Amino acid sequence: MPTATDAQARPRTHRAGTVPRTRRRVHSVDRPRRSAWVTLLAGVVMLYTLVPLAWLVISATKTQKDLLGSPGIWFSGHFALWDNIRQTLTYHDGIFGRWLLNTLLYVVLGAGGATCLAVLGGYGLAKFDFRGKRTVFALVVGAVAVPTTALAVPTFLMFSKMGLTNTPWAVIIPSLVSPFGLYLMWVFASEAVPTELLEAARVDGSGELRTFVRISLPLLAPGIVTVLLFTVVATWNNYFLPLIMIKDPNWYPLTLGLNAWNDQAATAGGQPVFNLVITGSLLTILPLVAAFLLLQRYWQSGLAAGSVKE
């Protein structure tokens, strides 16, 4: 699905062979010939990406028995997708639904909060000059390099003293800070919000908060969508943080729950539920894939702006 900007930047090529040699110069800059070789190379990369996803979709249509008895990459005779989904949603009193709701809770509060903080902070750093700004920069850039696991153990111990472990807060609070989001928003705000516009608003007597909401926020929209998508992915896909913070399966997010189902086959006396692991995995990735596809125009323009400076 080419976006509007693609169509503008790269008009369709002429029919191959009809372009006279003298016009080749124009042809090679903005209207290059389509190349079978380049497409073939790209096709190999695409195949590598798609085969596992195709396998997941196909496997989700099989019963546990057919999973073991039929070729992995093609459908079996019995189409069990709807039955698998029903089983996934009802297994263990519908715990999958509970995990889905937990994940949504962590994403709405964690990623939503992280985006708000990153947008406010990035805008503040980009558009105001204040004492200590350099220190803030050094701290945040340094923080990106700190391994999350180096933070996890002390955070776990701190939270455990505060009585926060095994509660949703233990997952939500650490998710609230996204140094990468702040950095992205900072670069984006420097580019997208003209300082002259802010000066004009100040001359007209508009307060900083009002200026931010009325003038800056609309200009920041593509950047906000980009930061939101990255924080949503980070929270939706998070495994390590809930793994150490949450012991009660009722507070598991989807990632932890799916792994628990998978482990079930390996434990003594456990019942293998591979078909549920596979169907559950498919259900877990669908919302994110949908979000990326629906919002791609917005987040990709935001990402392009974010890469200008670097």
Next chain:
Amino acid sequence: MTINSPAAAAGRGTPPRGRGRRGLAGWGFTGPFLAVFALVFLAPIGYSIYLSLFQDRLIGGNSFVGLDHYQQAFQDPKFWSGLARVALFLAVQVPIMLGIALLAALALDSGRLYGKGFFRVTVFLPYAVPAVVATLMWEFLYGSRFGLVGDINRAFGITLPDPLSPHLVLAGIANIVTWEFVGYNMLIFYSALRVVPHSLYEAAAIDGAGQWRVITAIKLPAIRGALVIATIFSIIGSFQLFNEPAILKIPAPNAITTYYTPNYYTYTLSFSGHQQNYAATVAIIMGVITMIIAYAFQLRGMRKEA
């Protein structure tokens, strides 16, 4: 796009004036982030350093041991084997992954691709797949029972080497990580390529430069910043390797040790071994090593630019 408008270009950067009341507004905007940042980044780091200097004993309670834990870590073969493993991973997997991502981004940007929109989205999709799900999927695909490996074995009557065996499991993990992040890095490179001014290409064409020359003389230098950033994130990611080995430990218990990567070692020490003080020490050492290498790479990468 708004970013290319002259007004935005003129407004780039920070205003030189405006401390005082407006400086206060700056703190007002940045303050909430910093408050939470202090709670979830600075406080744990400080606490970690504190923990690394003490030892909690059953008899005698909490006592100050100075740098004993650091000394212990430097003589710990488990720590070193994990570090060597992630260093090998970094040296092999990261160049392969970034190389494929760069080729894909250049192919996209060349405009010579049929169906480029579809290509861009599909290659990026694995980024939306949680590491847990990606690892579970590949675990099944690697399996000789109902995975791809099993299918190929049956179809051709051969026995492929088992990707979950002790000497191949690191390559198996490298493949999973490559699969997950190739599209993400491609997009970072592609976004950077998109903003290279087209006048440069026209000038190059007038000078008679070929495709290869345009790539090496214009495109690669123009996206050096993006290459450096992507490499630094990959270095950090490699040193933090945890999810994939932790999940593969179930199907490959003999291939993956509890100290397979430094992060895994930290996790085992604190949650199975109850050695939180030593775990904090290992985590701090890994954090410092990561920062040094990322910083050294950044200096090198940026110096070439000048």
